[in-house]
Amino acid sequence: GAVVSQHPSRVICKSGTSVKIECRSLDFQATTMFWYRQFPKQSLMLMATSNEGSKATYEQGVEKDKFLINHASLTLSTLTVTSAHPEDSSFYICSARSMSDTQYFGPGTRLTVL
Amino acid sequence: GDSVVQTEGQVLPSEGDSLIVNCSYETTQYPSLFWYVQYPGEGPQLHLKAMKANDKGRNKGFEAMYRKETTSFHLEKDSVQESDSAVYFCAPGGVTGGFKTIFGAGTRLFVKA
Numbered sequence: 001g002a003v004v005s006q007h008p009s010r011v012i013c014k015s016g017t018s019v020k021i022e023c024r025s026l027d028f029q030a031t032t033m034f035w036y037r038q039f040p041k042q043s044l045m046l047m048a049t050s051n052e053g054s055k056a057t058y059e060q061g062v063e064k065d066k067f068l069i070n071h072a073s074l075t076l077s078t079l080t081v082t083s084a085h086p087e088d089s090s091f092y093i094c095s096a097r098s099m100s101d102t103q104y105f106g107p108g109t110r111l112t113v114l
Numbered sequence: 115g116d117s118v119v120q121t122e123g124q125v126l127p128s129e130g131d132s133l134i135v136n137c138s139y140e141t142t143q144y145p146s147l148f149w150y151v152q153y154p155g156e157g158p159q160l161h162l163k164a165m166k167a168n169d170k171g172r173n174k175g176f177e178a179m180y181r182k183e184t185t186s187f188h189l190e191k192d193s194v195q196e197s198d199s200a201v202y203f204c205a206p207g208g209v210t211g212g213f214k215t216i217f218g219a220g221t222r223l224f225v226k227a
Contacts, residue, residue, distance in 0.1 A: 093157045105157035
């Protein structure tokens with residue numbers, strides 16, 4: 001099956017710093033990638049849709065200046081959490097959509113902001 | 115708007131029991147249907163899928179039939195195993211044209227040995 005990687009898998013940072021998370025589709029090209037946030041024992045909450053070569057589309061209530069998304073190539077999207085605060089601590093998961101419209105998920109990144 | 119409802123909370127069968135996890139959806143477009151499985155600390159993995167009405171997705175003894183007439187995609191297994199314990203998400207979506215996949219709340223399956 002298709003493989004999506006995320007890096008880093010775990011990050012701890014101080015309040016006020018910025019953190020970048022990378023999402024890569026390893027064996028297929030993805031014109032569309034998605035970023036989700038997941039709180040403990042809850043479902044996935046879509047944050048934004050990332051389209052290669054264009055601006056990301058953010059879901060209602062998600063601050064685009066806070067969560068910067070860049071989709072510079074067909075295999076890479078990045079999420080930067082700017083000026084992170086403890087309430088940004090969460091499990092962030094990306095996914096990439098294949099040509100068959102199936103979404104494949106990365107392993108997730110656990111962010112802890114102290 | 116589009117929505118999906120699945121069996122809530124936790125399901126606690128014993129090993130060898132049969133299983134049904136319900137999933138019903140409402141969408142404005144004709145979706146593909148997916149079940150994803152998530153293990154602790156990991157991202158969701160595609161479990162099975164059905165791309166059109168009357169298709170049946172199958173994986174590791176699990177099955178789900180795409181029933182357009184009842185807008186349902188129930189996940190079934192004849193005999194569950196302890197290793198099936200995980201969280202399962204029903205997710206309609208993914209048609210060409212930008213329809214976003216939507217996720218159910220998740221059903222936590224805990225199979226007792």
